[in-house]
Amino acid sequence: MIDLSHRVSIVTGGGRGIGRTIALRLAEQGATVVVNDLAGSADAPKVVEEIEAKGRQAAFIPGDISVAEEASAVVERAVSTFGKVDILVNNAGITRDNLAIRMSDQDWDRVLSINLKGAFYCSRAVLRHMIRQRWGRLISIASIVGIVGNAGQANYAASKGGLIAMTKTLAQEVASRGVTANAVAPGFIETEMTQKLSPNVQEGLLKRIPLGYFGSVEDVANAVAFLASEEARYITGHVLNVNGGMAMI
Amino acid sequence: MGLSSFALTDRVAIVTGAGQGIGRGIALGLAEAGADIVAAELEPSRAEQTAAEIRSRGRKALVVPADVRIASQVDNVVRRTLAEFGRIDVLVNNAGGLLGIVGPLLETKEEDWDRGITLNLKSVFLCCKAVGKVMAAQKKGVIINISSVAGMGAYTPAPHYGVAKAGVINLTQTLAMELAPLGIRVNAIAPGTVATALVEELFRTRPELREKRLKSIPMGRLGRPEDIAAAVVYLASDASDYVTGEVLAVKGGLPFVG
Numbered sequence: 001m002i003d004l005s006h007r008v009s010i011v012t013g014g015g016r017g018i019g020r021t022i023a024l025r026l027a028e029q030g031a032t033v034v035v036n037d038l039a040g041s042a043d044a045p046k047v048v049e050e051i052e053a054k055g056r057q058a059a060f061i062p063g064d065i066s067v068a069e070e071a072s073a074v075v076e077r078a079v080s081t082f083g084k085v086d087i088l089v090n091n092a093g094i095t096r097d098n099l100a101i102r103m104s105d106q107d108w109d110r111v112l113s114i115n116l117k118g119a120f121y122c123s124r125a126v127l128r129h130m131i132r133q134r135w136g137r138l139i140s141i142a143s144i145v146g147i148v149g150n151a152g153q154a155n156y157a158a159s160k161g162g163l164i165a166m167t168k169t170l171a172q173e174v175a176s177r178g179v180t181a182n183a184v185a186p187g188f189i190e191t192e193m194t195q196k197l198s199p200n201v202q203e204g205l206l207k208r209i210p211l212g213y214f215g216s217v218e219d220v221a222n223a224v225a226f227l228a229s230e231e232a233r234y235i236t237g238h239v240l241n242v243n244g245g246m247a248m249i
Numbered sequence: 250m251g252l253s254s255f256a257l258t259d260r261v262a263i264v265t266g267a268g269q270g271i272g273r274g275i276a277l278g279l280a281e282a283g284a285d286i287v288a289a290e291l292e293p294s295r296a297e298q299t300a301a302e303i304r305s306r307g308r309k310a311l312v313v314p315a316d317v318r319i320a321s322q323v324d325n326v327v328r329r330t331l332a333e334f335g336r337i338d339v340l341v342n343n344a345g346g347l348l349g350i351v352g353p354l355l356e357t358k359e360e361d362w363d364r365g366i367t368l369n370l371k372s373v374f375l376c377c378k379a380v381g382k383v384m385a386a387q388k389k390g391v392i393i394n395i396s397s398v399a400g401m402g403a404y405t406p407a408p409h410y411g412v413a414k415a416g417v418i419n420l421t422q423t424l425a426m427e428l429a430p431l432g433i434r435v436n437a438i439a440p441g442t443v444a445t446a447l448v449e450e451l452f453r454t455r456p457e458l459r460e461k462r463l464k465s466i467p468m469g470r471l472g473r474p475e476d477i478a479a480a481v482v483y484l485a486s487d488a489s490d491y492v493t494g495e496v497l498a499v500k501g502g503l504p505f506v507g
Contacts, residue, residue: 001255001282001482175467175502187491210429215491222254222488231479234441234472236502241495245429248422248494 002229005030008082009228010075012036012065012122013092015043017191018141018217022089023047023058025221026228031087032057034078038064057082065092066113071121079129086133087228088126090119090140090163093156100154108155115159116166123170127179136179137228140167141220144187144243160185164239171237180236184223187243190214210245254488258283261334262485263326265317265376266344268295270445271395274474275341275481276310277302282482285309285334289326291316291344309334317344317372323379336387339485340380342417343395345369346447347407351454354408365409370416377424377435384433392428392435393484394421395477398500401439406455414439418496425494434493436484441500443472468501 009026013019014035020043023033033051037044039062051058061077063070078085093115096107123138130136145153146160163183170181188194188205194214197205206212223242226232241249262279266272267288276286280303290296293314300310313329315322330337345368350361373394384390399407400414418437425435442448442462448471452459463469480499483489 001479171502172467172504176469210426211432211434211491211493212430218254219489219491222490223492226255226483226488229479231475231482234468234476234499234501235480235497236468237504238498240492240497242489242491244491245425245493248425 001231002029002225004225004228007031007086007228008034008078008084009087009089010034010036010078010085010122010126011089011091012118015041015047018186018189018220019091020047021217021221022091022224024050025218025225026087027051027054027056027058029225030056032082034058034074034082035060036063036065036074036092038062065118065122068121071118072125075122075125075129084133085126085129086135087137087139088122089224090122090138092118093141093159095153095156097152097156099152103154111155112159115156116162119163120166123166127170127174130179131174131177134178136174138167138170138179138181139224139227140183142167142183142185142239144185144241144247147185147239147249148247167239168237175236180227180233182227182235182237183239184220184227185239185241185243186215186220187241187246188214189220190216208246213244215242215244255482255486256283257339257482257486260284260338260485261287261330261336262339262341263287263289263330263337263380264341264343265289265315265372266291267299268292270447271440271443271474271477272343273299274478275343278475278478278482279339279341279485280306280308280310282486283308284339284485287311287313287326287330287333289313289315289317289344317376318367320375320379323375327379327383331383337380337383338390340376340390340392341395341481342373342376342393344372345395347410347451349450349454350409351407351451353405357409362409365407366413369410369413370420373417373420377420381424381428381433385428385431388431390433391485392424392433393481394435394437396421396437396439396496398439398441398498398503401496401498406451406458421496422494429493434489436492436494437496438477438480438484439496439498439500440477441466441472441498441503443474443477445474466501466503470501472499472501
């Protein structure tokens with residue numbers, strides 16, 4: 001199961017965190033990986049090196065996916081470098097938290113631009129190729145927050161909820177072409193961000209998680225690898241919750 | 250091939266209704282991933298065929314005749330499994346069916362309602378309870394309940410079935426909460442319309458449904474047992490360690506039924 005050799009993937013925001021782990025996991029399953037991140041990223045070339053050390057192909061293709069021309073250029077460079085794109089993982093995302101009454105226009109726009117508009121630009125650009133080859137996997141990293149909301153994250157929650165609705169819509173548009181579109185909705189995942197929280201806050205969060213621990217980036221990457229596989233061909237328009245039981249929807 | 254976290258090498262899995270259709274596909278899929286299989290089946294002769302295929306793949310298979318609507322027979326499945334393998338790693342509650350009971354809610358006979366709910370919901374309760382206790386003692390295990398897209402919204406062709414399958418989802422989430430502190434995960438899969446004998450039976454009774462159903466599936470084809478098996482393997486494996494209380498829809502994009 002989960003043989004991704006001969007598949008070419010793009011992971012946006014693949015230089016760090018969950019994106020990095022997804023890139024490495026797809027490579028371990030055999031895929032060629034385009035690691036996209038902002039130009040000047042010091043992390044993305046390291047991920048490429050790690051993948052190449054595993055004997056797989058990879059390339060760092062920089063670009064700000066919140067700009068339509070750059071998102072298209074990333075996809076076209078991926079196609080010209082590796083011949084095709086089979087898997088797109090819309091992972092790039094940022095947070096700019098604040099209560100809504102204090103949230104600036106810029107913070108709203110920046111989060112929506114990268115998290116949602118960027119995913120749309122990338123999806124639109126790869127779909128042309130996927131539809132033509134009648135095989136493709138769009139996988140968007142959403143969040144539990146996009147389903148249940150979260151105080152202080154109106155912008156982030158809206159972007160992730162939007163990703164979910166977009167995923168369900170794209171799924172219907174391209175289902176007959178052999179392309180699936182799914183989302184993975186992580187709950188609280190152990191990252192630099194959760195490590196920075198005070199023990200009190202951590203404990204409060206853990207009480208809300210039935211399994212009683214923060215998930216790992218590996219848990220998210222495994223869900224992505226599964227949805228990217230040939231075996232998951234009949235799953236489309238789904239939001240796969242990876243949240244330790246925190247919200248059963 | 251593939252990642253070790255997706256492998257089920259030497260896991261012991263009970264699959265109810267493993268003799269045909271989706272259950273057979275699930276049993277074979279789990280065996281392919283490395284698991285040994287206990288096939289709990291009403292019709293042991295059917296299950297023996299599945300068992301032979303599993304053994305030909307180099308895995309062990311035990312057929313236990315069982316009517317999973319009856320607690321004592323479910324207990325017997327657990328006893329036989331523990332005697333043979335010493336533990337239970339995976340339970341897949343798959344047994345179910347329409348029993349030929351179709352038609353509007355207002356026309357559904359009381360005894361038919363009871364039969365449908367007993368086969369499709371009570372059986373899941375009985376198996377979850379008996380096996381859940383073993384897993385709780387082991388502090389380890391994974392339960393996967395086969396619900397249906399019919400349980401995710403109004404299901405007019407066979408209301409008893411939709412209601413029972415909706416109940417399976419709620420049971421799944423409740424048990425997921427109960428067992429999460431022990432590290433035991435409970436998830437459901439909601440297949441869309443899968444090309445099996447059960448569906449053929451429905452299409453025979455209501456021929457107009459076939460065209461209607463195919464048109465309503467964005468992917469334009471019915472599901473296959475192996476599509477469901479792949480989801481079961483993922484949910485049974487360590488790759489889904491942080492997934493519990495989830496209803497994984499495997500339905501070709503089918504937005505809803507009704």
